[in-house]
Amino acid sequence: MIKGLDGLRAVAAMAVVAYHINFLARSGTGPVAEAAAVGWIGVDLFFTISGFILFLPFARAARDGGSVPLRRYFVRRARRILPAYWLNLFILVTLTVPVLMTTGRGWSIIASNATFTAEYAGLPSVNVVYWSLYCELAFYVALPVMALAFIRRRWIAGLIGAVVVGCAYRFAVVSTVDGVDSYFSLIMQFPGVIDQFAFGMTAGAIWVTLERRAEPIRMAIAMSLVAGGAAGVVLIAWVIQRSIGLETYWSGSSDWGPWAIVTLRPLLSACFAAVIIGVCARPSWIRSALELRPVRYLGLVSYGIYLWHLPIIRGLAEEVEGRGRSSAFYLVAFAAVMALSTAWAALSYHFVEKRFLGGGQRPAPPAEPTPHVPMPEVAARS
Structure with missing residues (x-):
């Protein structure tokens, strides 16, 4: 298990829940409400983590002269x-x-x-959050081919190619599709998000390189990656949220023209990729906080939290509508939704998901980059 990664999943899940609390109180006031309004970046973090963790087996296999059995890969997915x-x-x-x-x-x-x-057929989703899972599934299918462009030292060319494809697709949509109030449904589907996954894959390629180092990266470098990545996330989110505005951003009608919707969202994934490497590569107080047992558990069941939180929010909306939009309201609503979502997610994980995952056991990659030690062939296969 890569230390810190489950904690980052928990952060992503909580950010999305905080954002969707807006369904309970539109136009909330106060610093908590304003912070919750940018929780949509949690999906970008999820995409980056997926690109990172799913590419690692392909990168390691290529490094060690092996291959990933595709049947086993698809069955596990x-x-x-x-x-x-x-x-x-x-x-x-x-x-x-x-x-x-x-x-x-x-x-x-x-x-x-x-x-x-559903999204591709123009039909409604029973659960609005399903749209991102359609992206995930498309990435799962594309990953074995994408991995060929990222293994060994080819990851720079692979990243450039993915960025070109993603930007070209988004530009084509904004330039050619008329008569829509929002490009969200068209843009946030494959291949419109291919570069967001690709930045996570790039982090995976760098991680595999770090595993061969005799010494882990220095603490100053790790903390610089975290600080720089986090600052970039804050800046980009502020530009989209406050300078451009979400509605204007998705309609492509800002002073930026189509360029905001073409370029800004993938930059979040680039920043998150830096955060992932910086957090996971070295022990730090940040990683220690993310490794706290309750935080790790939230990350473990984050998929279920993501699936269940929005129906729960909508179920609570009738009960709390009109009862206030203050910071205190947001905090109480967030706690209630997280508690109920985690309960449903725990039931789903322990009684359904683990049965299909072999008891919930995960592959155990190194907790942090460690020196590559050649092993005798027999021992390596044991």
Whole structure:
């Protein structure tokens, strides 16, 4: 297990929950509400972490002269994402929108959600957060091919290629599609987010290089990566949120023209890639905080939190509507939603997901980059 990574997953999940609390109190006031309003960056962190952790087996195999069995890779990806997803879909359909099962269009919606194609087919998602899982699945399929462009010393060319593809796609959408109020649904799908995953893969390529070093990177370098990456995230989020405005950003109608929507979002992933390397590569007080048992557990069940938090928020909305939009309200609402979401996520993880993941055991890459020590062939296979 790479130390600090589960904690970063927890941070991403909590950021997204904080952002969606806005469904309970639009136009909230106070510093807490303003901080929560940029919680959408949690999805960008999730994408970067996915690119990082999923590329590592491919990078390590190429370094050591081996290969990743694709059948095992795809089976494991399916076991990781499908059981919890289908459970969430089944419960939401049967408990909240059973009317879908009474019409032909309703069954089309259910089928497209179950097969991760709703966004591409122009059909509504039963759970709005499903859109990012469609991106994840597309990345899973593309990764074995993308990995060929990132292994060994080719990662610079691979990153440039992914950035060119992603930017070209987003520019083409903004330039050619008319009559929409928001480009979100078109832009935030594959290949519109390919470069966000690619920055995570770049972090993975650098990580595998660091594993061969006789000494880990210096603390000053690690902390500079964290500080620089975090500062970049804050700056980019501020530009999108306050200088441009989210609605103007997604409509492409700001003074930046199409360039804001083409260039800014992937830069967040570049900054998060620096944070991942800086946090995970060396012990520090930041990593120690992320390694606290409650934080790690939230990261462990973060997929379930992500799936369940928005239905819970919508369920609570009727109960708390009009009861205040202060910072205190946000904190209470956040605590309630996190508690309920974590409970559902824990049930999903322990009773469903672990059964398909071999008891929940994960591959155990080194906790931090360590010197590469050649091993006898027999020992290496044991």
